[in-house]
Amino acid sequence: MDMTIPVNLDSLLKQVTGFDEFRAGQEEVIRSVIRGRDTIAVLPTGAGKSLCYQLPVHALGGTVLIVSPLLSLMEDQVAQLKMQGEKRVAALNSFLAPKERAEVLANLGSYRFLFTSPEMLVQPHISKRIKQLRIAYIVADEAHCISQWGFDFRPDYLRMRDWLGNMEDRPPVLALTATASEKAIRDIADYLLMEQPELFIHTPDRPNIAMELIRLSGREEKTEWLLDHLSQWKGPGIIYVQSRKRAEELAGLLRSRQIVAAAFHAGMEGEDRILVQQQFLNGELEWICATNAFGMGINKPDIRWIVHDHLPSSAAQYIQEIGRSGRDGRQSLATLLYSEGDADTAAFIATDDLPEPETVHFIGKCVAEGMDIREAGERAGLSETALRVVSYWMDRLGTEQAAIQMDRLADTKREEIFSMVRFAEGAGCLRSRALGLFGYSPTVRPALCCSECGLDSSRILIGRTAARNSSGLLGWRERINSLFVVSGEE
Numbered sequence: 001m002d003m004t005i006p007v008n009l010d011s012l013l014k015q016v017t018g019f020d021e022f023r024a025g026q027e028e029v030i031r032s033v034i035r036g037r038d039t040i041a042v043l044p045t046g047a048g049k050s051l052c053y054q055l056p057v058h059a060l061g062g063t064v065l066i067v068s069p070l071l072s073l074m075e076d077q078v079a080q081l082k083m084q085g086e087k088r089v090a091a092l093n094s095f096l097a098p099k100e101r102a103e104v105l106a107n108l109g110s111y112r113f114l115f116t117s118p119e120m121l122v123q124p125h126i127s128k129r130i131k132q133l134r135i136a137y138i139v140a141d142e143a144h145c146i147s148q149w150g151f152d153f154r155p156d157y158l159r160m161r162d163w164l165g166n167m168e169d170r171p172p173v174l175a176l177t178a179t180a181s182e183k184a185i186r187d188i189a190d191y192l193l194m195e196q197p198e199l200f201i202h203t204p205d206r207p208n209i210a211m212e213l214i215r216l217s218g219r220e221e222k223t224e225w226l227l228d229h230l231s232q233w234k235g236p237g238i239i240y241v242q243s244r245k246r247a248e249e250l251a252g253l254l255r256s257r258q259i260v261a262a263a264f265h266a267g268m269e270g271e272d273r274i275l276v277q278q279q280f281l282n283g284e285l286e287w288i289c290a291t292n293a294f295g296m297g298i299n300k301p302d303i304r305w306i307v308h309d310h311l312p313s314s315a316a317q318y319i320q321e322i323g324r325s326g327r328d329g330r331q332s333l334a335t336l337l338y339s340e341g342d343a344d345t346a347a348f349i350a351t352d353d354l355p356e357p358e359t360v361h362f363i364g365k366c367v368a369e370g371m372d373i374r375e376a377g378e379r380a381g382l383s384e385t386a387l388r389v390v391s392y393w394m395d396r397l398g399t400e401q402a403a404i405q406m407d408r409l410a411d412t413k414r415e416e417i418f419s420m421v422r423f424a425e426g427a428g429c430l431r432s433r434a435l436g437l438f439g440y441s442p443t444v445r446p447a448l449c450c451s452e453c454g455l456d457s458s459r460i461l462i463g464r465t466a467a468r469n470s471s472g473l474l475g476w477r478e479r480i481n482s483l484f485v486v487s488g489e490e
Protein backbone atom coordinates (compact mmCIF):
# COMPACT_ATOMS: atom_id res chain seq x y z
CA MET A 1 0.00 0.00 0.00
CA ASP A 2 1.46 3.30 -1.06
CA MET A 3 0.56 6.09 1.30
CA THR A 4 2.83 8.73 -0.16
CA ILE A 5 0.72 11.78 -0.77
CA PRO A 6 2.57 13.72 -3.43
CA VAL A 7 2.95 17.41 -2.88
CA ASN A 8 2.79 17.87 -6.59
CA LEU A 9 -0.50 16.89 -8.17
CA ASP A 10 0.79 17.87 -11.59
CA SER A 11 3.41 15.14 -11.54
CA LEU A 12 0.80 12.60 -10.43
CA LEU A 13 -1.40 13.68 -13.32
CA LYS A 14 1.48 13.31 -15.74
CA GLN A 15 2.48 9.94 -14.33
CA VAL A 16 -1.04 8.46 -14.41
CA THR A 17 -2.56 10.03 -17.52
CA GLY A 18 0.29 11.59 -19.48
CA PHE A 19 -1.47 14.99 -19.39
CA ASP A 20 0.33 18.15 -18.37
CA GLU A 21 -2.60 20.17 -17.14
CA PHE A 22 -5.90 19.75 -15.35
CA ARG A 23 -9.08 20.92 -16.96
CA ALA A 24 -11.03 23.66 -15.22
CA GLY A 25 -12.63 22.41 -12.03
CA GLN A 26 -10.78 19.11 -11.69
CA GLU A 27 -7.89 20.00 -9.43
CA GLU A 28 -9.80 21.43 -6.48
CA VAL A 29 -12.12 18.39 -6.43
CA ILE A 30 -9.15 16.01 -6.43
CA ARG A 31 -7.44 17.94 -3.62
CA SER A 32 -10.58 17.84 -1.53
CA VAL A 33 -10.86 14.04 -1.94
CA ILE A 34 -7.19 13.53 -1.09
CA ARG A 35 -7.66 15.65 2.04
CA GLY A 36 -10.37 13.19 3.08
CA ARG A 37 -13.30 15.59 2.79
CA ASP A 38 -16.80 14.64 1.70
CA THR A 39 -17.13 16.37 -1.65
CA ILE A 40 -19.94 17.28 -4.04
CA ALA A 41 -18.83 18.29 -7.52
CA VAL A 42 -21.27 19.60 -10.09
CA LEU A 43 -19.31 19.76 -13.32
CA PRO A 44 -20.79 20.28 -16.78
CA THR A 45 -20.88 17.35 -19.19
CA GLY A 46 -17.58 16.99 -20.95
CA ALA A 47 -15.57 18.64 -18.13
CA GLY A 48 -13.71 15.42 -17.36
CA LYS A 49 -15.55 14.19 -14.28
CA SER A 50 -13.98 10.72 -14.44
CA LEU A 51 -10.50 12.02 -13.63
CA CYS A 52 -11.85 13.45 -10.37
CA TYR A 53 -12.46 9.97 -9.01
CA GLN A 54 -9.70 8.20 -10.92
CA LEU A 55 -6.71 10.20 -9.74
CA PRO A 56 -6.91 10.46 -5.92
CA VAL A 57 -6.63 6.69 -5.39
CA HIS A 58 -3.14 6.78 -6.87
CA ALA A 59 -2.13 9.02 -4.00
CA LEU A 60 -4.17 7.27 -1.31
CA GLY A 61 -3.90 3.56 -2.13
CA GLY A 62 -6.69 1.07 -1.40
CA THR A 63 -9.90 0.60 -3.39
CA VAL A 64 -12.30 3.17 -4.81
CA LEU A 65 -15.89 2.01 -4.68
CA ILE A 66 -17.92 3.62 -7.46
CA VAL A 67 -21.70 3.40 -7.22
CA SER A 68 -23.16 3.88 -10.66
CA PRO A 69 -26.78 3.96 -11.80
CA LEU A 70 -26.49 2.05 -15.08
CA LEU A 71 -24.88 -1.10 -16.37
CA SER A 72 -23.94 0.56 -19.64
CA LEU A 73 -22.23 3.37 -17.77
CA MET A 74 -20.23 0.91 -15.66
CA GLU A 75 -19.22 -1.15 -18.66
CA ASP A 76 -18.18 1.99 -20.47
CA GLN A 77 -16.01 3.22 -17.62
CA VAL A 78 -14.45 -0.17 -16.99
CA ALA A 79 -13.55 -0.35 -20.68
CA GLN A 80 -12.13 3.18 -20.57
CA LEU A 81 -9.92 2.41 -17.56
CA LYS A 82 -8.71 -0.81 -19.17
CA MET A 83 -7.83 1.12 -22.30
CA GLN A 84 -5.73 3.42 -20.15
CA GLY A 85 -3.82 0.34 -19.02
CA GLU A 86 -5.56 -0.13 -15.64
CA LYS A 87 -5.83 -3.86 -14.89
CA ARG A 88 -7.16 -3.67 -11.34
CA VAL A 89 -10.72 -2.83 -12.27
CA ALA A 90 -14.02 -4.74 -12.06
CA ALA A 91 -17.76 -4.19 -12.14
CA LEU A 92 -19.92 -6.13 -9.75
CA ASN A 93 -23.40 -6.12 -11.26
CA SER A 94 -26.32 -8.28 -12.29
CA PHE A 95 -24.83 -8.57 -15.76
CA LEU A 96 -22.21 -11.04 -14.53
CA ALA A 97 -22.70 -14.79 -14.92
CA PRO A 98 -22.60 -16.59 -11.53
CA LYS A 99 -19.10 -17.86 -12.24
CA GLU A 100 -17.78 -14.41 -13.13
CA ARG A 101 -19.40 -12.92 -10.09
CA ALA A 102 -17.78 -15.54 -7.85
CA GLU A 103 -14.43 -14.68 -9.41
CA VAL A 104 -14.85 -10.95 -8.81
CA LEU A 105 -15.92 -11.62 -5.22
CA ALA A 106 -12.93 -13.93 -4.64
CA ASN A 107 -10.52 -11.22 -5.81
CA LEU A 108 -12.33 -8.25 -4.31
CA GLY A 109 -9.32 -6.97 -2.36
CA SER A 110 -7.14 -6.80 -5.45
CA TYR A 111 -9.07 -4.14 -7.33
CA ARG A 112 -8.19 -0.47 -7.40
CA PHE A 113 -11.54 0.45 -9.02
CA LEU A 114 -14.67 -1.45 -8.08
CA PHE A 115 -17.95 -0.45 -9.76
CA THR A 116 -21.35 -1.51 -8.52
CA SER A 117 -25.01 -0.49 -8.42
CA PRO A 118 -26.93 0.62 -5.31
CA GLU A 119 -29.10 -2.50 -5.59
CA MET A 120 -26.07 -4.79 -5.53
CA LEU A 121 -24.34 -2.79 -2.82
CA VAL A 122 -27.10 -3.17 -0.23
CA GLN A 123 -27.43 -6.95 -0.64
CA PRO A 124 -26.26 -8.29 2.74
CA HIS A 125 -23.69 -10.83 1.50
CA ILE A 126 -22.13 -8.37 -0.95
CA SER A 127 -22.28 -5.51 1.54
CA LYS A 128 -20.41 -7.58 4.13
CA ARG A 129 -17.61 -8.38 1.71
CA ILE A 130 -17.28 -4.82 0.47
CA LYS A 131 -17.10 -3.43 3.99
CA GLN A 132 -14.07 -5.63 4.67
CA LEU A 133 -12.08 -3.82 1.98
CA ARG A 134 -9.75 -0.93 2.60
CA ILE A 135 -11.88 1.65 0.81
CA ALA A 136 -10.04 4.88 0.08
CA TYR A 137 -13.26 6.72 -0.78
CA ILE A 138 -16.72 6.06 -2.15
CA VAL A 139 -17.95 7.69 -5.34
CA ALA A 140 -21.58 8.30 -6.27
CA ASP A 141 -21.49 8.79 -10.02
CA GLU A 142 -24.44 10.64 -11.62
CA ALA A 143 -25.38 11.47 -8.04
CA HIS A 144 -28.54 13.40 -9.02
CA CYS A 145 -30.10 9.92 -9.45
CA ILE A 146 -30.37 9.75 -5.65
CA SER A 147 -32.81 12.63 -5.77
CA GLN A 148 -34.34 11.84 -9.15
CA TRP A 149 -34.88 8.10 -8.72
CA GLY A 150 -34.42 7.26 -5.04
CA PHE A 151 -37.86 8.22 -3.76
CA ASP A 152 -40.18 6.61 -6.27
CA PHE A 153 -38.17 4.33 -8.54
CA ARG A 154 -34.96 2.94 -7.05
CA PRO A 155 -35.24 3.11 -3.25
CA ASP A 156 -31.93 1.28 -2.83
CA TYR A 157 -30.38 4.65 -3.54
CA LEU A 158 -31.95 5.85 -0.29
CA ARG A 159 -30.85 2.69 1.51
CA MET A 160 -27.28 3.77 0.94
CA ARG A 161 -27.81 6.12 3.88
CA ASP A 162 -28.14 3.19 6.30
CA TRP A 163 -25.42 1.32 4.50
CA LEU A 164 -22.99 4.17 5.08
CA GLY A 165 -24.27 4.74 8.61
CA ASN A 166 -23.49 1.14 9.54
CA MET A 167 -19.87 1.42 8.50
CA GLU A 168 -17.47 1.45 11.39
CA ASP A 169 -15.04 3.87 9.85
CA ARG A 170 -16.81 5.50 6.94
CA PRO A 171 -14.48 6.64 4.17
CA PRO A 172 -15.07 10.02 2.54
CA VAL A 173 -17.70 10.22 -0.17
CA LEU A 174 -17.40 12.00 -3.51
CA ALA A 175 -20.62 12.81 -5.38
CA LEU A 176 -20.32 13.68 -9.06
CA THR A 177 -23.03 15.02 -11.31
CA ALA A 178 -23.55 17.37 -14.22
CA THR A 179 -26.85 18.83 -13.10
CA ALA A 180 -28.07 19.45 -9.63
CA SER A 181 -30.80 21.65 -8.29
CA GLU A 182 -30.62 22.88 -4.69
CA LYS A 183 -32.97 20.09 -3.67
CA ALA A 184 -30.80 17.49 -5.40
CA ILE A 185 -27.73 18.76 -3.58
CA ARG A 186 -29.56 18.59 -0.24
CA ASP A 187 -30.71 15.04 -1.00
CA ILE A 188 -27.21 14.00 -2.05
CA ALA A 189 -25.64 15.34 1.15
CA ASP A 190 -28.40 13.86 3.30
CA TYR A 191 -28.63 10.37 1.80
CA LEU A 192 -24.86 9.99 1.47
CA LEU A 193 -24.49 11.02 5.12
CA MET A 194 -22.04 13.72 4.21
CA GLU A 195 -20.50 15.87 6.90
CA GLN A 196 -20.11 19.49 5.85
CA PRO A 197 -19.22 18.54 2.31
CA GLU A 198 -16.99 20.69 0.17
CA LEU A 199 -19.12 22.00 -2.68
CA PHE A 200 -17.71 22.65 -6.12
CA ILE A 201 -20.53 23.86 -8.31
CA HIS A 202 -20.09 24.91 -11.89
CA THR A 203 -22.92 26.34 -13.92
CA PRO A 204 -24.84 23.93 -16.15
CA ASP A 205 -24.90 26.66 -18.83
CA ARG A 206 -23.81 25.34 -22.22
CA PRO A 207 -23.57 28.37 -24.52
CA ASN A 208 -22.87 26.19 -27.59
CA ILE A 209 -26.39 24.72 -27.41
CA ALA A 210 -28.95 27.08 -28.95
CA MET A 211 -32.50 26.55 -27.74
CA GLU A 212 -35.81 26.86 -29.50
CA LEU A 213 -39.40 26.37 -28.47
CA ILE A 214 -41.96 25.63 -31.17
CA ARG A 215 -45.65 25.84 -30.29
CA LEU A 216 -47.82 23.36 -32.13
CA SER A 217 -51.42 22.27 -31.79
CA GLY A 218 -50.81 18.64 -30.88
CA ARG A 219 -49.37 15.30 -31.86
CA GLU A 220 -50.31 15.42 -35.54
CA GLU A 221 -48.79 18.81 -36.08
CA LYS A 222 -45.67 17.65 -34.26
CA THR A 223 -45.36 14.65 -36.57
CA GLU A 224 -45.71 16.92 -39.59
CA TRP A 225 -43.14 19.37 -38.21
CA LEU A 226 -40.67 16.57 -37.53
CA LEU A 227 -41.01 14.98 -40.97
CA ASP A 228 -40.76 18.33 -42.67
CA HIS A 229 -37.73 19.60 -40.75
CA LEU A 230 -35.84 16.34 -40.54
CA SER A 231 -36.15 15.83 -44.32
CA GLN A 232 -34.66 19.27 -44.74
CA TRP A 233 -31.92 19.35 -42.10
CA LYS A 234 -29.36 16.81 -40.95
CA GLY A 235 -28.61 15.20 -37.57
CA PRO A 236 -27.12 13.31 -35.95
CA GLY A 237 -29.71 13.73 -33.26
CA ILE A 238 -32.07 12.29 -30.70
CA ILE A 239 -35.82 12.79 -30.62
CA TYR A 240 -37.05 12.28 -27.07
CA VAL A 241 -40.59 10.91 -26.96
CA GLN A 242 -43.01 9.98 -24.23
CA SER A 243 -43.88 6.39 -25.10
CA ARG A 244 -42.49 3.26 -26.68
CA LYS A 245 -45.28 3.37 -29.22
CA ARG A 246 -44.43 6.91 -30.29
CA ALA A 247 -40.73 5.96 -30.58
CA GLU A 248 -41.58 3.14 -32.99
CA GLU A 249 -44.08 5.26 -34.92
CA LEU A 250 -41.67 8.14 -35.53
CA ALA A 251 -38.73 5.90 -36.41
CA GLY A 252 -40.93 4.14 -38.99
CA LEU A 253 -42.14 7.42 -40.51
CA LEU A 254 -38.60 8.78 -40.77
CA ARG A 255 -37.41 5.57 -42.45
CA SER A 256 -40.22 5.91 -44.96
CA ARG A 257 -38.62 9.26 -45.88
CA GLN A 258 -35.23 7.59 -46.37
CA ILE A 259 -33.91 8.98 -43.12
CA VAL A 260 -31.87 6.40 -41.23
CA ALA A 261 -33.60 6.22 -37.86
CA ALA A 262 -34.27 3.66 -35.15
CA ALA A 263 -36.34 3.46 -31.99
CA PHE A 264 -34.87 2.95 -28.54
CA HIS A 265 -36.85 2.13 -25.41
CA ALA A 266 -36.87 -0.09 -22.35
CA GLY A 267 -39.29 -2.53 -23.99
CA MET A 268 -36.66 -3.68 -26.48
CA GLU A 269 -34.45 -6.74 -26.05
CA GLY A 270 -31.07 -5.99 -24.50
CA GLU A 271 -29.24 -7.05 -27.66
CA ASP A 272 -31.32 -4.79 -29.89
CA ARG A 273 -30.65 -1.87 -27.59
CA ILE A 274 -26.91 -2.47 -27.68
CA LEU A 275 -27.02 -2.74 -31.47
CA VAL A 276 -28.93 0.53 -31.88
CA GLN A 277 -26.54 2.29 -29.49
CA GLN A 278 -23.52 0.99 -31.36
CA GLN A 279 -24.91 1.98 -34.75
CA PHE A 280 -25.64 5.47 -33.47
CA LEU A 281 -22.16 5.81 -31.94
CA ASN A 282 -20.58 4.61 -35.20
CA GLY A 283 -22.52 7.13 -37.25
CA GLU A 284 -24.56 4.48 -39.07
CA LEU A 285 -27.82 5.86 -37.65
CA GLU A 286 -28.77 9.48 -38.06
CA TRP A 287 -31.68 9.65 -35.63
CA ILE A 288 -32.69 7.82 -32.49
CA CYS A 289 -36.32 8.10 -31.41
CA ALA A 290 -35.98 7.37 -27.74
CA THR A 291 -37.75 7.37 -24.43
CA ASN A 292 -35.76 8.66 -21.46
CA ALA A 293 -34.18 5.18 -21.26
CA PHE A 294 -31.59 6.47 -23.74
CA GLY A 295 -28.73 8.75 -23.05
CA MET A 296 -26.96 8.48 -19.73
CA GLY A 297 -23.51 7.11 -20.37
CA ILE A 298 -23.77 7.57 -24.13
CA ASN A 299 -20.60 9.28 -25.11
CA LYS A 300 -21.13 10.61 -28.62
CA PRO A 301 -19.47 14.01 -28.88
CA ASP A 302 -20.99 15.13 -32.20
CA ILE A 303 -24.73 14.98 -31.50
CA ARG A 304 -25.94 18.18 -33.20
CA TRP A 305 -29.63 18.27 -32.45
CA ILE A 306 -31.94 17.19 -29.63
CA VAL A 307 -35.68 17.41 -30.26
CA HIS A 308 -38.27 16.94 -27.54
CA ASP A 309 -41.55 15.64 -28.88
CA HIS A 310 -43.05 15.86 -25.38
CA LEU A 311 -42.75 17.89 -22.21
CA PRO A 312 -39.93 16.40 -20.07
CA SER A 313 -41.07 15.44 -16.59
CA SER A 314 -38.62 17.75 -14.80
CA ALA A 315 -36.18 20.55 -15.41
CA ALA A 316 -33.31 18.27 -14.41
CA GLN A 317 -34.37 15.73 -17.00
CA TYR A 318 -34.67 18.39 -19.67
CA ILE A 319 -31.26 19.94 -18.99
CA GLN A 320 -29.59 16.53 -18.95
CA GLU A 321 -31.21 15.49 -22.20
CA ILE A 322 -30.37 18.62 -24.14
CA GLY A 323 -26.86 18.48 -22.63
CA ARG A 324 -26.17 15.35 -24.65
CA SER A 325 -25.69 17.50 -27.73
CA GLY A 326 -22.54 19.38 -28.58
CA ARG A 327 -20.12 17.65 -26.23
CA ASP A 328 -17.41 18.43 -28.77
CA GLY A 329 -18.05 22.09 -27.97
CA ARG A 330 -19.43 22.82 -31.44
CA GLN A 331 -22.67 24.62 -32.14
CA SER A 332 -25.75 22.46 -31.54
CA LEU A 333 -29.48 22.91 -31.23
CA ALA A 334 -32.16 21.86 -28.74
CA THR A 335 -35.77 22.07 -29.94
CA LEU A 336 -38.78 21.67 -27.68
CA LEU A 337 -42.05 20.98 -29.48
CA TYR A 338 -44.78 22.14 -27.13
CA SER A 339 -48.52 21.95 -27.18
CA GLU A 340 -51.01 22.81 -24.49
CA GLY A 341 -52.15 19.29 -23.64
CA ASP A 342 -48.57 18.12 -23.00
CA ALA A 343 -48.62 18.86 -19.28
CA ASP A 344 -51.62 16.61 -18.61
CA THR A 345 -50.08 13.71 -20.48
CA ALA A 346 -46.77 14.22 -18.70
CA ALA A 347 -48.47 14.30 -15.30
CA PHE A 348 -50.49 11.19 -16.07
CA ILE A 349 -47.42 9.22 -17.14
CA ALA A 350 -45.23 10.46 -14.29
CA THR A 351 -47.67 9.39 -11.60
CA ASP A 352 -49.16 6.34 -13.31
CA ASP A 353 -46.88 3.83 -11.65
CA LEU A 354 -47.14 5.35 -8.16
CA PRO A 355 -49.47 3.30 -5.98
CA GLU A 356 -52.58 4.93 -4.55
CA PRO A 357 -52.75 5.40 -0.76
CA GLU A 358 -55.62 2.84 -0.67
CA THR A 359 -53.32 0.28 -2.26
CA VAL A 360 -50.75 0.85 0.47
CA HIS A 361 -53.46 0.33 3.10
CA PHE A 362 -54.55 -2.87 1.38
CA ILE A 363 -50.99 -4.20 1.36
CA GLY A 364 -50.49 -3.18 4.97
CA LYS A 365 -53.59 -5.12 5.94
CA CYS A 366 -52.49 -8.24 4.01
CA VAL A 367 -49.03 -8.15 5.60
CA ALA A 368 -50.54 -7.67 9.07
CA GLU A 369 -52.56 -10.82 8.43
CA GLY A 370 -49.36 -12.71 7.73
CA MET A 371 -49.23 -12.58 3.94
CA ASP A 372 -45.86 -12.20 2.21
CA ILE A 373 -45.48 -8.63 0.90
CA ARG A 374 -44.63 -9.89 -2.57
CA GLU A 375 -47.88 -11.82 -2.77
CA ALA A 376 -49.80 -8.84 -1.40
CA GLY A 377 -48.24 -6.70 -4.11
CA GLU A 378 -49.31 -9.15 -6.79
CA ARG A 379 -52.87 -9.18 -5.47
CA ALA A 380 -52.92 -5.40 -5.57
CA GLY A 381 -51.69 -5.53 -9.16
CA LEU A 382 -48.49 -3.58 -8.45
CA SER A 383 -45.56 -3.56 -10.84
CA GLU A 384 -42.22 -4.68 -9.50
CA THR A 385 -40.99 -1.08 -9.31
CA ALA A 386 -44.11 0.05 -7.45
CA LEU A 387 -43.74 -2.81 -4.99
CA ARG A 388 -40.09 -1.92 -4.36
CA VAL A 389 -41.11 1.65 -3.61
CA VAL A 390 -44.00 0.66 -1.34
CA SER A 391 -41.88 -1.82 0.64
CA TYR A 392 -39.19 0.76 1.19
CA TRP A 393 -41.58 3.36 2.56
CA MET A 394 -43.59 0.85 4.62
CA ASP A 395 -40.36 -0.39 6.26
CA ARG A 396 -39.31 3.12 6.97
CA LEU A 397 -42.54 4.85 7.95
CA GLY A 398 -45.18 2.23 8.62
CA THR A 399 -48.37 1.78 6.58
CA GLU A 400 -50.19 4.99 7.54
CA GLN A 401 -47.32 7.33 6.76
CA ALA A 402 -46.27 5.36 3.67
CA ALA A 403 -49.76 5.92 2.23
CA ILE A 404 -49.43 9.66 2.84
CA GLN A 405 -45.96 9.57 1.34
CA MET A 406 -47.42 8.23 -1.96
CA ASP A 407 -49.56 11.35 -2.24
CA ARG A 408 -46.56 13.54 -1.45
CA LEU A 409 -44.46 11.87 -4.13
CA ALA A 410 -47.21 12.38 -6.70
CA ASP A 411 -47.47 16.05 -5.69
CA THR A 412 -43.72 16.51 -6.13
CA LYS A 413 -43.91 15.02 -9.60
CA ARG A 414 -46.78 17.30 -10.57
CA GLU A 415 -44.89 20.31 -9.23
CA GLU A 416 -41.86 19.41 -11.32
CA ILE A 417 -44.01 19.19 -14.42
CA PHE A 418 -45.66 22.47 -13.52
CA SER A 419 -42.25 24.16 -13.41
CA MET A 420 -41.67 22.86 -16.95
CA VAL A 421 -45.02 24.35 -17.99
CA ARG A 422 -43.99 27.70 -16.51
CA PHE A 423 -40.76 27.38 -18.48
CA ALA A 424 -42.61 26.63 -21.74
CA GLU A 425 -45.25 29.31 -21.30
CA GLY A 426 -43.12 32.04 -19.78
CA ALA A 427 -41.66 35.05 -21.51
CA GLY A 428 -38.12 36.17 -22.24
CA CYS A 429 -34.88 34.39 -23.09
CA LEU A 430 -35.33 30.60 -23.00
CA ARG A 431 -31.80 30.02 -21.79
CA SER A 432 -32.32 32.35 -18.82
CA ARG A 433 -35.61 30.61 -18.06
CA ALA A 434 -34.10 27.12 -18.24
CA LEU A 435 -31.11 28.02 -16.07
CA GLY A 436 -33.42 29.92 -13.74
CA LEU A 437 -35.16 26.66 -12.92
CA PHE A 438 -31.92 25.71 -11.14
CA GLY A 439 -31.18 29.09 -9.69
CA TYR A 440 -28.51 29.98 -12.28
CA SER A 441 -28.26 32.68 -14.90
CA PRO A 442 -26.50 32.52 -18.25
CA THR A 443 -22.74 33.02 -18.08
CA VAL A 444 -22.65 34.70 -21.49
CA ARG A 445 -25.18 35.72 -24.11
CA PRO A 446 -24.14 33.72 -27.17
CA ALA A 447 -24.83 35.06 -30.65
CA LEU A 448 -27.02 32.04 -31.33
CA CYS A 449 -29.00 32.02 -28.11
CA CYS A 450 -32.63 30.98 -28.39
CA SER A 451 -35.86 31.42 -30.30
CA GLU A 452 -36.91 34.22 -27.93
CA CYS A 453 -33.67 36.05 -28.68
CA GLY A 454 -34.30 35.87 -32.42
CA LEU A 455 -32.53 32.62 -33.26
CA ASP A 456 -32.62 31.52 -36.89
CA SER A 457 -32.01 27.79 -36.62
CA SER A 458 -31.14 27.53 -40.31
CA ARG A 459 -27.87 29.23 -39.36
CA ILE A 460 -27.03 26.22 -37.23
CA LEU A 461 -28.46 23.26 -39.05
CA ILE A 462 -26.84 21.69 -42.07
CA GLY A 463 -29.10 21.23 -45.08
CA ARG A 464 -29.64 17.72 -46.40
CA THR A 465 -28.84 18.81 -49.97
CA ALA A 466 -27.47 22.10 -51.25
CA ALA A 467 -30.47 22.54 -53.54
CA ARG A 468 -32.89 22.21 -50.66
CA ASN A 469 -30.98 24.63 -48.53
CA SER A 470 -32.86 27.86 -48.85
CA SER A 471 -30.11 30.00 -47.36
CA GLY A 472 -28.09 29.40 -50.54
CA LEU A 473 -24.62 30.59 -51.35
CA LEU A 474 -24.65 33.72 -49.24
CA GLY A 475 -25.50 31.73 -46.17
CA TRP A 476 -22.56 29.42 -46.64
CA ARG A 477 -19.93 31.57 -44.96
CA GLU A 478 -22.32 32.42 -42.20
CA ARG A 479 -23.06 28.78 -41.59
CA ILE A 480 -19.39 27.85 -41.49
CA ASN A 481 -18.80 30.69 -39.06
CA SER A 482 -21.68 29.59 -36.92
CA LEU A 483 -20.01 26.20 -36.50
CA PHE A 484 -17.13 27.90 -34.78
CA VAL A 485 -19.04 30.27 -32.57
CA VAL A 486 -17.38 30.02 -29.20
CA SER A 487 -18.81 30.87 -25.84
CA GLY A 488 -18.65 34.56 -25.13
CA GLU A 489 -18.52 35.61 -28.76
CA GLU A 490 -21.06 38.24 -29.63
Ligand SMILES: [Zn+2]
Nearest residue numbers: 429449450453
Ligand atom coordinates in the same frame (compact mmCIF):
# COMPACT_ATOMS: atom_id res chain seq x y z
ZN1 LIG B 1 -31.98 33.67 -25.37
